[in-house]
Amino acid sequence: MSVSQPQRAVTTLEEYEAFPDDIRAEVFEGQIRYMASPSQIHQAISMQLSTAINNYILRKKGSCSIFTAPFDVKLCDKPLTLVQPDIMVICDKNKLDGKRCNGAPDLIIEIVSPGNPADDYIRKLYYYENYGVREYWIVDPMRKLITVNYFEDDILNVQYPFDPMIRVNIYNDLLINFSDIADLLDI
Numbered sequence: 001m002s003v004s005q006p007q008r009a010v011t012t013l014e015e016y017e018a019f020p021d022d023i024r025a026e027v028f029e030g031q032i033r034y035m036a037s038p039s040q041i042h043q044a045i046s047m048q049l050s051t052a053i054n055n056y057i058l059r060k061k062g063s064c065s066i067f068t069a070p071f072d073v074k075l076c077d078k079p080l081t082l083v084q085p086d087i088m089v090i091c092d093k094n095k096l097d098g099k100r101c102n103g104a105p106d107l108i109i110e111i112v113s114p115g116n117p118a119d120d121y122i123r124k125l126y127y128y129e130n131y132g133v134r135e136y137w138i139v140d141p142m143r144k145l146i147t148v149n150y151f152e153d154d155i156l157n158v159q160y161p162f163d164p165m166i167r168v169n170i171y172n173d174l175l176i177n178f179s180d181i182a183d184l185l186d187i
Contacts, residue, residue, distance in 0.1 A: 010080060024070060028123065029079040038069075041141050041185065042086075042111045048181045049109055049139070050087050056174045057089075064091040064106065072100035073108075075131040083124065086111045089170065104132035106170050112140040125149065135169050146178060 024035040075081040088105035110120040138147040144162040150169040162182040168174040
């Protein structure tokens, strides 16, 4: 069984919430897509990026919050569309209900897994753009490539290698140094 293949229909949030805690899954228009556990490099990149963004938010005394997977984002009730982005920044506290984010985060970063790159490059790109995410990054450790989509200004598919400083567009002065991350992780 392929992890990213739809398994069965889920029509309600209550059905999704009844899943055992050890099941990692997302729902796209009512179709469940099970997810594999992330790899070591995936987790290391997630930690480095979330730390850099969180330190920036704390230093600026910003009002946004950062969350990492597993944390649910409900994009739509009918049909149910619920995702667990690797990293997300949420600036509208009214979207948070203690269990999940209800609506689009401001920034989402997905780290590509070898088994399902189409989910990040195609499926999630479509949903994130259409449900109002302001900025979406795809970090691909195998290709050593970062793809930035800043939907708010129609800047799409801007690709960077792992060595430059990359600006987080939802902020005026946040730059992420990917060469430091690559050096730290020896990739």
